[in-house]
């Protein structure tokens with residue numbers, strides 16, 4: 158598989174460093190509220206990435222963390238009067254439920270920050286010892302970015318007009334600090350009254366880890382110093398991933414991630430979908446309007462991951478129509494496939510182009526288009542070839558994590574019902590509206606709804 162690497166700024170071939178298992182890390186959700194479908198653009202694309210590798214025969218090791226302690230989780234848990242653990246457990250379960258609805262495979266390992274405080278403290282201690290970090294007067298510890306000359310390579314800081322504050326007087330203490338300035342960032346935050354019960358011991362006094370550190374510590378624990386790929390939404394490139402690189406490279410040596418995979422944002426009306434802007438949709442919001450998680454997934458796959466994608470309700474309508482079309486074609490193939498067909502492997506058959514699109518920088522939009530082209534050929538096949546095409550269709554859909562809706566089942570209308578409907582058509586042609594209504598009521602009593610159409614009627618079970 159080939160993928161664009163943010164650091165190298167080019168498309169690269171991906172092969173596992175150890176020759177066996179592709180080991181990758183994704184920054185996970187901050188569990189303080191429901192994830193929105195913008196967050197899910199990132200998680201769904203990471204899921205297709207993994208499914209593509211696995212469908213191609215590679216083993217994977219997928220690690221994704223839960224941010225269960227930071228400024229936001231603490232603030233919100235206090236607002237609703239719950240302990241941090243109770244509060245984050247609730248939102249973690251909700252997140253898992255949404256991931257299931259969206260057919261996102263659970264990561265192999267899902268570590269939480271709170272469970273890894275000792276590992277984070279150990280990493281800070283190493284950074285202090287090696288001269289990359291310093292404690293301030295209040296017991297907080299900061300990373301000294303001047304001690305790591307390679308700082309800024311991922312986000313190409315040298316090409317951006319950022320305010321460079323590489324001195325100890327410029328420090329950022331908030332988890333999500335001003336993205337337009339470069340400064341020493343916090344590794345350990347000394348205990349403050351507003352933290353409530355949420356503090357842990359450390360050599361620098363009580364406090365809690367800064368947000369950027371957790372990923373570095375958990376990566377070291379589960380993937381080691383050098384691993385295949387690291388991923389998140391584009392907003393994480395700077396400063397979060399830049400800071401992770403600095404911490405990990407300075408504490409552990411090693412190369413850290415061999416490839417960086419960043420997903421562009423889901424937008425609404427040209428702006429980023431985000432909680433602070435109040436323009437976000439959750440799966441639940443959309444379900445209330447009758448949209449399924451699979452339709453949302455289809456929309457999220459309908460653009461290339463390196464370009465922002467604008468979310469609209471029209472795109473949901475288009476997704477519904479597209480999946481119904483696919484389902485209908487699948488049903489036609491199933492009807493033509495012999496029940497006792499013995500399948501020989503044809504790989505992706507008519508969907509080879511779709512498979513190639515996925516492997517070519519995860520072109521999900523191209524893959525969806527190629528499925529329709531493939532289906533035009535596939536529906537012309539008969540017998541064993543139809544069975545093979547159907548198996549290939551399911552294979553490519555599995556790689557995309559799409560489950561088709563059940564195509565509308567064709568219903569057999571009993572003869573006596575048809576007789577009543579015909580009778581009603583006759584009286585309508587004779588303009589006997591009263592009798593027409595009587596017959597409509599009779600049909601309704603027998604469990605059928607009749608709808609008049611231009612050239613006759615439509616019957617549906619009610």
Ligand code: AMP
Pocket residue numbers: 184185186187188194195196197198199224388389390391392393420421422423424429430431
């Ligand atoms: P958070 O829960 O805020 O830490 O975000 C979880 C993931 O969603 C991160 O990888 C973010 O980069 C990503 N993300 C946040 N907003 C969007 C968006 N509008 N579109 C795509 N990804 C996003």
Ligand code: ZN
Pocket residue numbers: 183184185372397401
């Ligand atoms: Zn991270």
